[in-house]
Amino acid sequence: MGGYVGYGYRIVGCDNATAITYTEKGDYVGGIAGLATGEIQNCSNSAAITATKSAYVGGLVGRVTFGGTRTLSGLSNSGAVTGTNHVGGVFGELHNYFSDKYTTHTLSLTTINNSGSITGTGDYVGGLVGYMYHHNTHDSGAVISATECTNTAKVLSSGAYVGGLFGYTWSESASTLLESSSSGAISGAYYVGGLAGYAGNIVMQDCSNKGASVEATGAYYNTSNQSYYTWLGGYAGFGYGFISCENETSITYEKSGKYVGGIAGLVGNNSLQNCTNKANIYAPKAVYVGGIAGGTERSSSITYTALENSGDITGDNHVGGIIGYVYFAVHDKYSNHTLAITASTNSGDVTGKSQVGGLAGYLYANNSHDAGAIVSLAELANSGNITGEAETGAYFGKFWAERASTMVASSSTGTVVIDGVESPETFVGVNTNLTIITD
Numbered sequence: 001m002g003g004y005v006g007y008g009y010r011i012v013g014c015d016n017a018t019a020i021t022y023t024e025k026g027d028y029v030g031g032i033a034g035l036a037t038g039e040i041q042n043c044s045n046s047a048a049i050t051a052t053k054s055a056y057v058g059g060l061v062g063r064v065t066f067g068g069t070r071t072l073s074g075l076s077n078s079g080a081v082t083g084t085n086h087v088g089g090v091f092g093e094l095h096n097y098f099s100d101k102y103t104t105h106t107l108s109l110t111t112i113n114n115s116g117s118i119t120g121t122g123d124y125v126g127g128l129v130g131y132m133y134h135h136n137t138h139d140s141g142a143v144i145s146a147t148e149c150t151n152t153a154k155v156l157s158s159g160a161y162v163g164g165l166f167g168y169t170w171s172e173s174a175s176t177l178l179e180s181s182s183s184g185a186i187s188g189a190y191y192v193g194g195l196a197g198y199a200g201n202i203v204m205q206d207c208s209n210k211g212a213s214v215e216a217t218g219a220y221y222n223t224s225n226q227s228y229y230t231w232l233g234g235y236a237g238f239g240y241g242f243i244s245c246e247n248e249t250s251i252t253y254e255k256s257g258k259y260v261g262g263i264a265g266l267v268g269n270n271s272l273q274n275c276t277n278k279a280n281i282y283a284p285k286a287v288y289v290g291g292i293a294g295g296t297e298r299s300s301s302i303t304y305t306a307l308e309n310s311g312d313i314t315g316d317n318h319v320g321g322i323i324g325y326v327y328f329a330v331h332d333k334y335s336n337h338t339l340a341i342t343a344s345t346n347s348g349d350v351t352g353k354s355q356v357g358g359l360a361g362y363l364y365a366n367n368s369h370d371a372g373a374i375v376s377l378a379e380l381a382n383s384g385n386i387t388g389e390a391e392t393g394a395y396f397g398k399f400w401a402e403r404a405s406t407m408v409a410s411s412s413t414g415t416v417v418i419d420g421v422e423s424p425e426t427f428v429g430v431n432t433n434l435t436i437i438t439d
Contacts, residue, residue, distance in 0.1 A: 002033035010038035057083030085122030089114030104141035120157035126167035127151030144175035162188025170200035183211035189218035193236035203241035230257030241270030259294035289315025321346030333369035355397035358382030375405035
């Protein structure tokens with residue numbers, strides 16, 4: 001069901017100001033079209049789109065499907081949008097699936113904006129797009145390029161994958177979200193972020209969540225089929241990489257869960273550079289809590305650099321001023337790999353029970369083969385007060401590396417208190433293979 005057509009191809013220059021209400025159970029509801037398969041440009045919706053029993057609901061289009069290169073630009077929604085799952089201010093779902101052995105295809109999103117409140121009751125709810133998927137069945141690639149996308153309204157759902165711009169987004173090839181922002185209140189159960197609940201293979205660069213609030217309502221649970229760990233971040237619950245991002249949004253999460261961070265709950269296998277957290281992160285029952293990221297995962301050489309936290313960080317265990325848990329697990333029988341962390345500082349107080357550190361709660365580095373996994377640390381500083389009950393240190397609560405690793409040109413001036421006793425010389429609570437060179 002759509003304000004112009006139920007099913008459309010190329011849609012250009014259409015504006016809808018007529019409210020749509022659909023009370024039956026169904027799918028594909030949008031202000032312009034229910035379903036579309038072509039390029040969509042210079043369209044807007046200013047009316048309420050209400051489909052309380054339906055999935056794939058969007059301010060402009062409920063579901064867009066196509067194959068290959070497409071450009072979506074100049075799109076806006078200011079009407080309230082309500083649905084169940086796959087709900088977005090502009091699109092409920094964008095699905096690009098194709099087969100091309102020879103050519104990389106790009107899905108471009110430019111100047112797409114939402115200012116209407118978005119409400120869902122299920123999974124995949126976003127300020128712009130609820131669910132976005134870009135896949136090439138061959139190795140030639142599929143890239144998402146999103147620029148100047150904004151949301152200024154609240155996005156609420158009782159389900160998982162909820163974000164200010166995207167509930168869930170995944171691209172087969174390394175992609176970018178540039179110069180985009182969300183300033184609305186974001187609330188969901190799991191995978192919740194100021195810009196994206198889940199962002200796979202997409203690096204966020206020069207983005208902002210200023211003025212936003214983020215909240216996760218779900219607690220950790222485990223079933224025979226799936227585990228839910230929370231994943232809550234100022235920018236993303238799960239994110240692929242972040243460059244030049246700053247968080248000023250305080251996060252409070254008082255349930256039992258995992259992965260809570262000022263920028264991201266969990267950063268998976270890519271860049272973390274020039275990022276700052278200025279807000280307090282309070283998650284006293286959560287595991288993997290950090291000022292920049294609750295956790296990071298990487299399987300090959302990388303450098304994390306120019307990270308800064310000034311907020312107070314509180315968690316249960318694996319709690320760090322910069323990162324809660326750094327997991328560097330390499331599987332390469334031929335080459336050494338190095339994890340480098342440089343030019344980063346913590347000035348916030350860090351509090352937890354076990355594995356608590358000014359830089360990271362726990363850093364783990366290992367290669368499953370005979371080649372090495374090495375850690376190189378330089379120009380790091382902690383001036384925050386670090387408090388824990390066990391495995392607590394000014395730099396790391398616990399450090400474990402397979403090979404000899406070094407830390408140089410670094411300093412700590414904050415106090416360290418372990419189980420109520422001040423321990424000023426404890427730089428690493430439990431140390432395996434890290435040498436701190438002070439001269």
